[in-house]
Amino acid sequence: MPFRLLVPLGLLCSLPPPHLGAPGPDGSAPDPAHYRERVKAMFYHAYDSYLENAFPYDELRPLTCDGHDTWGSFSLTLIDALDTLLILGNVSEFQRVVEVLQDNLDFDIDVNASVFETNIRVVGGLLSAHLLSKKAGVEVEAGWPCSGPLLRMAEEAARKLLPAFQTPTGMPYGTVNLLHGVNPGETPVTCTAGIGTFIVEFATLSSLTGDPVFEDVARVALMRLWESRSDIGLVGNHIDVLTGKWVAQDAGIGAGVDSYFEYLVKGAILLQDKKLMAMFLEYNKAIRNYTRFDDWYLWVQMYKGTVSMPVFQSLEAYWPGLQSLIGDIDNAMRTFLNYYTVWKQFGGLPEFYNIPQGYTVEKREGYPLRPELIESAMYLYRATGDPTLLELGRDAVESIEKISKVECGFATFVLT
């Protein structure tokens, strides 16, 4: 089936959602207004609990009611929450947090940071809050969007990541010390997502700051990955960034790879870049040819195409959303419904689900509240207005409140 091109897609995506009726306990469509309030209350339960028990650490531990540093020492939850505060219309709290970050955020610290996580969470969190702030009613400084405190913090964080890209291949190391650069003896093995998940933030940063270095390094890394695909058009899971040799040769759409594909599509849309989209569409052909069975996606050996792991991972649940972004609605819906049956079976998505056995995989039964399936439902709903998608939204709120809510926040739960 031919895919729609970007321009008509843009139109498709900007259609307003269809009008929705009243709530229905009796099987009619769930009422979005009711669930909007519930979600808001859930956000404040977690957020206030973080402020009370965990700030200034990165994250809250909801069972022991204390905080700890996870990805650095950034008060990461505050950065993560910035754009959500704007979406919820809480401008005063947003402004308070921006001031707290301005006074406390320091990237000149002796911390070994994940290049990938620091980009998507810190750089991405700061940039999206920066870009949303004016529309949300925040008073912005002169020169915005090319100037502003959040943009300056994002740029400072991103500069700390640049030494990781100084490799013979241009593909980055996975870890960098924020103070000293890449540690001597650092492992050169990086996962595919850790190489191909920069273009959205780095191209945005280059266009806002006028410094091309960010977009340039992101593009080089993407080109190297593209050139490293196998003869049958697949990429593996981990590669040596010094030699360019694949170290883990499982090809699939989940852990270790996932956001690479996501960033090709979202980068293509954001930058109106046909080359990025063309790369994704080539991968998509090989993925469908070798890894798809009955609208499930398995793991295969990247050179031979033989199945290595017949497993669905909860991280893969972004895929129907991605398919709907490229206009491939029918396939998106079929795969979404497969994943939704797993949700209904367990009341959440286990980390790993063995497809032929129809059950969870030992030690991978946890559901750490990943948003991917809900995000897919959102994209698909925006494209189709199909009320089945709202049911997943309702099920997610009900499950998470029932099984995961604890006094100090929300905790991972085990599905069996």
Ligand SMILES: *[C@@H]1O[C@H](CO)[C@@H](O)[C@H](O)[C@H]1NC(C)=O
């Ligand atoms: C904004 O967030 C703060 C902190 O959770 C809260 O105290 C305040 O009531 C919120 N304001 C609005 C308008 O929701």
Ligand SMILES: *[C@@H]1O[C@H](CO)[C@@H](O)[C@H](O)[C@H]1NC(C)=O
């Ligand atoms: C960072 O990693 C290096 C190399 O593994 C190690 O020697 C160093 O102690 C680590 N630094 C911190 C602050 O953990």
Ligand SMILES: *[C@@H]1O[C@H](CO)[C@@H](O)[C@H](O)[C@H]1NC(C)=O
């Ligand atoms: C699909 O797989 C077959 C082998 O199973 C191969 O011959 C063919 O070239 C592949 N097509 C694409 C588009 O990958």
